Amino acid sequence: MENIEKRVRELFIKLLDMNPDEVTLEANLNDDLGMDSTEVVELTVALEKAFKIKIEDGEITNRHCVGDVVKIVEERLKK
């Protein structure tokens, strides 16, 4: 599970071209990472490809934190 968290954070860092220190589990996608709706779509598609999972449109929103996104991915992988 630690590995999933690491991979999700790395994906954020790569997509947003941000400093790793800024992408904490508590960071809010909108308030802290400045992500807009199109960046959330890019993230969703990137997660689907990286983890070979299916995430519904609108399941991740920019009201979530990085930790919430990690949880969504973890839950999906359990199924």
Next chain:
Amino acid sequence: MKEVVITGVGIVAPPGVSKREFWQNIKAGKSFISPIKRFDASNYPSQVAGQIENLNVDGLPRRLLKKIDKFSVMALIATDQAIKDASLNLAREDPYSMGIFIGNVLGGWLYAETELRDLYVEGRKGVSPYLASAWFPAAPQGQISIYYGIKGYSKTVVADRASALMAIGYAAQVIENKKLDIAFAGGTEAPVTPYALLCCSTEGSLSKGPYRPFDKERDGFVIGEGAGILILEDIGHAIKRGANIYGLITGYGTFCNGVDRIMPDPSGRGLARAIRATLNMAGYRPEDIDYICADGMGTKLGDISETRAIKEVFGSHAKRIPISAPKSMFGHLLGASGAVDLIITLLAMQDGTLPPTINYKTKDPECDLDYVPNQSRPKEIERALIISRGRGGINAVLAIERGVKLWKILRKG
């Protein structure tokens, strides 16, 4: 028009990505048109273009670059140059008193073509979510407004090859009407992509090269990519902050031909009317004009009708006015061309040098004016006209006057 001055210029074009380098190359009369190598153009009738290789984008965040097309990138770089050139401190300006007026024809096809291919091959999830906001003609206006926090009245003008000059004319009128203190005005175009080149080719006006406006052997124009942005300012605002003044915008006129979808009106009457309207607004007599930066489309009818329009308005004086198409050096920048031509004319005024029309060899009896063939030459320019024309019979003309004279008046006053 008496209240609008130009206080800064920014240029991204094949001859240079700074005004100094750009002007040195224009003055030298060099050609910047080369074979297209970015994609296989061997099946296209025109295989050459004015291209910018290795554009330095270090000043822009990577997170932004993947969301925008090259035409927005070039507009942002040109805007940055213009702001610095005008010594404009944006933090001191009211964001609601600044606006953006950008001309563009094609949109961001480099981005769109790649993503549309992915749409058809991979389905909707293969498409970048940024496509929707990257490709459309108003994207550069949006990006500039976000990047610099500009919030005043703004407009993107899509009027074929007259787009940039119309955007500038529009911006000048908004400032003249006291609706804005500052306008970022100009145009941007990135037409060197397979689909964009195809669209230009099917119009039937592209040259195989060289691009030789007004020459008897001319066979059309060559496309080029780039952006030009100017800082237009209310004269009182510019004087108050002690800005350097390149020149004044004194007149603007536009009329439609109402004749043909693609071809200009052979008589040049619509253009003649636009020139007259511009001279009237500026309060100039025909003999006041020292230079005309021509549209110089390079087609048989385009150059003949432009010459006819100039002769109709200027009469016997027409032969004494130097007229040139410096775009013969780097291609027609379509929706950005009017901005680049205006910047060239301002730099020509500053330097006291006429920019040439290159590749001129054979005289056409129907184009019998002074086109400043092949070499630049010294001339003091006080007042000039810039002409832009587009498909659908669009004619736009802008009149400008040198800044130095204004300073003399102000010092006396």
